Amino acid sequence: MQCSCGQTDSNSKISLQIKEKTDKHPCFSVEVHHKYARMHLPVAPKCNISCKYCNRKFDCLNESRPGVTSEILSPQQALEKFKLVKDNMEYLSVVGIAGPGDALANWQETKTAIQLIQAVDREIIFCLSTNGLKLPELAEEIVDLEVNHVTVTVNSLTPEIGAEIYNYINYKGERHTGLKAAQILIDNQLRGIELLAKKEVLVKVNIVMIEGINDHHIPAIVRKVKELGAFITNIMPLIPASGTQFETHRPTSTVKLNEMRRVCQEELQQMFHCQQCRADAIGLLGKDVANQFRQNKKAV
Ligand code: CLF
Ligand code: SF4
Secondary structure, eight states: OOOOOOOOGGGGGSOHHHHHHHTTOTTTOGGGTTTOEEEEOOOBOOOSEEETTOOTTSOOTTTSOTTOOOOOOOHHHHHHHHHHHHHHOTTEEEEEEOOBSOTTTTHHHHHHHHHHHHTTOSSOEEEEEEOSTTHHHHHHHHHHTTOOEEEEEOOOSSHHHHHHHEEEEEETTEEEEHHHHHHHHHHHHHHHHHHHHHTTOEEEEEEEEOTTTTGGGHHHHHHHHHHHTOOEEEEEEOOOOTTSTTTTSOOOOHHHHHHHHHHHHTTSOBOOOOOOOOTTOEEETTEEOGGGGOOOOOOO
């Protein structure tokens, strides 16, 4: 595993309080990913968009690799699981909500789980991962909830490329497809990133690199999200999942992926140590111990 992270001036823009938290976040701070652990709470099963590389039998591919499904927990079960893990893992620093669907498409469950845990632990860092569709409407609540780390997946800046990646979105009671769906999604992602960054939330932007579809466009995405205030980008490979429209698409080569990360590192710090975790991952990145804590398995 290659661990390298181009340091830019992103770090200098954050307050001491947020920096202290970020220094214990294994995804946002490369130096500590062998030291601090995160646990994901799979309280978010639904999704409000359809990515062409997604098979809903798996976890959200914007943050995970295909081939696994996670158990689903209610917010109360999530609290119990947090307490159990915290009691057994003193280096646990982050609670993340990364699916198995979209954290914001299940906002009540996500919010309740966070509030229940905050009532018993004021030190733990919260982290959310989302496709960004609901970000503009929920950014203020996220800030009020004192969530300081959010990941948004942005695969395109243009509706033409977006329409090659997304089938549809469900937005405000309506389903949109094609160019319109992609345009709404992109607009909301970009507006949401800007809103969060202005409120000192550290935004990581995940980009799924799909050869022949959006690979040439990735440096432009990185430039744009940097301009909007993103802290770091995480370029991830497409791993074609069975049963999806990208099933037979060529997987993104590691060589090309790392080359793209190096190019983009000139612009903004890059994540090289992502493990494409599952939505119920627990432990140090790359040393998952979720099995030790799993109780009630349930397919998505
Ligand atoms: Fe989880 Fe994601 Fe928060 Fe990390 S994972 S919600 S930012 S606490 Fe990390 Fe895992 Fe990569 Fe995600 S290694 S898939 S980047
Ligand atoms: Fe699947 Fe995640 Fe895309 Fe939703 S956002 S369709 S869960 S990959």
